[in-house]
Amino acid sequence: MRGMYKHASVALFAKLATGHIISHQASIDYAGAPPNLSTLANFSLFQTWRPRSHVLPAFGQIGDPCMHYTDPQTGLFHVGYLYNGTGASGATTEDFVTYTDLNNKSANFIVAGGKNDPVAVFDGSVIERGINGTPTLLYTSVSYLPIQWTVAYVKGSETQSLAIARDDGRNFTKLEHGPVIPSPPFAVNVTGFRDPFVFQNPQVDSLLKKTNGTEYTIISGGTHGGGPSLFLYAHYGDESDNFKTWEYIGEWWHEKANTTWTEAGWAGRWGFNFEVGNYFALDKDGYNPQGEIFTTVGAEWSFDPIVPQVSDNREMLWAAGKQSIVNGSIKFEPTMAGSLDAGRSAYAAAGKAVASSSRASQKSGAPDRFLTYLWLTGDFYGTLNTPKAQQNWTGSLLLPRELRVGCLNVIDNELARERGAWRIDAEHDNGTVTLATLHQKIAREPLAAFKSNANAVITQAGGLRSSGATFDRSPSSKHYVLSASITFPSRSNCTMAGLEILSGDLETTRIYYQFSNESLIVDRSRSSAAVATNDWVMTETESGKLRLFDVPGVIGTKVETLDLTIVVDGGIVEVHVNDRFALSTWIWSWYEDSKNIRFIAEGSEVEFGNVTIWEGLIDAWPERST
Ligand SMILES: *[C@@H]1O[C@H](CO)[C@@H](O)[C@H](O)[C@H]1NC(C)=O
Ligand SMILES: *[C@@H]1O[C@H](CO)[C@@H](O)[C@H](O)[C@H]1NC(C)=O
Ligand SMILES: *[C@@H]1O[C@H](CO)[C@@H](O)[C@H](O)[C@H]1NC(C)=O
Ligand SMILES: *[C@@H]1O[C@H](CO)[C@@H](O)[C@H](O)[C@H]1NC(C)=O
């Protein structure tokens, strides 16, 4: 059942390895076969797969990202995350490149154990100008466990409470009163009721005839026998109420249990319960309160809710759509939906609108943006017995992403007309349509910094390639960003194309696009030699649906080019494609020399553009090493 850690699996709970210590100073031979890593000394695997440029605590176990905000006083962005099963911790950044821990040793700024939250602190979000203008946290205060959509809900287990930032956010002090949202809506038999996400939106103000600037929150969950839902609340009263009173508006979004946007798989499954719902509005440049309404949700499902381990699944989805008043209640109805990240360990995205006036945006010239961080669970939601003491850390966040509405002019055919992770924005009289979809890119500041601060830049000539050709020069480390583009002669003759990375004599990871099922695939079956002696090493293939459309060519039509951006940062591999697809995963490559890169092209040769590799990335935590 759900343990102290959020998303702890029903199946089992990883324990920290104790004992079985061989020596304190084990020096590890990365030219030799990997041993059973749980038998090594504490701390000995700290560097092996540790990312340099990602957000993670100094040590210990990271959970969901949440509680982000821009401090109106300093303009600094605060990135938060659940930490160690006991509370939440975080860091500040003025550029989304380097971060400063709020507290020494990444200690928590809020911990469970108060009257409202005797058992746990789950996700929350911050009203930036909250009580007396101070950042104010609305979070899920937990009183009973287990909580799981597969079991009956214990009344009162999840409530929503307030805490106020002190000492520039190093401490969030809980208010001396009970939960401000003390129970789910009247008589609703919920599957979950957590992760409040606060927002303001003038479109909701006008639909509900509320005062401009009203504060809202959605709370994620679902109903037993019904399906997943996002419940909408509005702050009731004026400033003097100090966010203590919230009016239930209704089920803003509800989907029938065990359904999906499309059985073709463009948007996973809605499942039985939503978690970590976010609400925001986007236009073609970024965040715009008057723009198109988007939501991101974590969907929990299983084909067999009685024995959920049989197909226990979590998916990180997005949907865009229309809000309207139906029978007197505000309702959201999707017009397109997709996967925010197709990696099975990528989950719990938490975003925040970041104004152009914030410190980082002023420096980079970015417009108003909606930035989101996803979690990459390090022990597959608590089900893997990873060598935690040897590594000393578990899990990470992924690089922040900028979200906006993206458009693409394509040939008007059945590929464009199918219901998928896109919608038709405009029809033209020349045989094309403009599609709209969710665009997501690695935030501009870190991506630019990785390139401008590279300690080496490798350019590999492209050209017509078939499988096996090795790069002339390989990266010298396992920390780099790579960009490549692939042009297919047609849909029919090339069956798959991509790159093999982290390759050596005994290990390789294959990343490729496969036309037969229109999927971007990361084949991990030979990624890590450690699998022979470590049963926690996952080898399952990662895959996600990605459609390459037909687009107008110089003469006639052609298949859209595949533009790959791959970030390798220790054990983390993030694959970003065509600004609208991401798949992130762990690759536990062991051997020192597993660094080669090779072309993959099967069925026929394909045309690769020049491949560029920027090596080194950037230490996101310069103050930790001092
Ligand atoms: C992590 O949790 C454990 C067990 O609850 C506790 O003993 C330890 O102090 C916590 N560490 C941090 C850094 O909060
Ligand atoms: C962190 O530790 C340093 C040195 O021990 C100390 O000077 C500093 O005040 C501490 N910072 C916080 C936020 O506790
Ligand atoms: C924050 O400050 C309050 C009041 O001093 C204190 O009771 C609480 O323990 C602190 N919280 C953390 C996480 O340090
Ligand atoms: C709520 O749903 C659970 C699970 O289906 C069921 O066991 C319980 O009886 C329901 N409670 C009410 C009050 O209907």
Ligand SMILES: *[C@@H]1O[C@H](CO)[C@@H](O)[C@H](O)[C@H]1NC(C)=O
């Ligand atoms: C509310 O805000 C919208 C957009 O921000 C603006 O167009 C409208 O005039 C405002 N209405 C009032 C009553 O202030």
Ligand SMILES: *[C@@H]1O[C@H](CO)[C@@H](O)[C@H](O)[C@H]1NC(C)=O
């Ligand atoms: C959910 O839907 C899938 C696919 O249609 C089906 O195989 C499965 O049996 C359903 N599960 C439940 C509990 O209805």
Ligand SMILES: *[C@@H]1O[C@H](CO)[C@@H](O)[C@H](O)[C@H]1NC(C)=O
């Ligand atoms: C509106 O409410 C009526 C009466 O309860 C119901 O029959 C109808 O289906 C509802 N319409 C929609 C769109 O939900």
Ligand SMILES: *[C@@H]1O[C@H](CO)[C@@H](O)[C@H](O)[C@H]1NC(C)=O
């Ligand atoms: C290794 O780490 C575990 C878990 O943190 C701890 O219980 C054990 O005492 C440590 N062993 C040594 C030799 O420090």
Ligand SMILES: *[C@@H]1O[C@H](CO)[C@@H](O)[C@H](O)[C@H]1NC(C)=O
């Ligand atoms: C990680 O190392 C720190 C510092 O040595 C230690 O305090 C902590 O208990 C370790 N945590 C884990 C999970 O190994």
Ligand SMILES: *[C@@H]1O[C@H](CO)[C@@H](O)[C@H](O)[C@H]1NC(C)=O
């Ligand atoms: C078709 O018309 C649209 C809208 O005017 C235009 O953007 C697009 O470039 C045109 N495409 C071709 C192939 O002419």
Ligand SMILES: *[C@@H]1O[C@H](CO)[C@@H](O)[C@H](O)[C@H]1NC(C)=O
């Ligand atoms: C790919 O197939 C097309 C016909 O579908 C053919 O004209 C073309 O020559 C083929 N290209 C290659 C590189 O095999």
Ligand SMILES: *[C@@H]1O[C@H](CO)[C@@H](O)[C@H](O)[C@H]1NC(C)=O
């Ligand atoms: C690795 O060692 C640990 C600790 O001794 C043990 O529990 C585990 O079963 C071993 N794993 C394998 C695959 O032998």
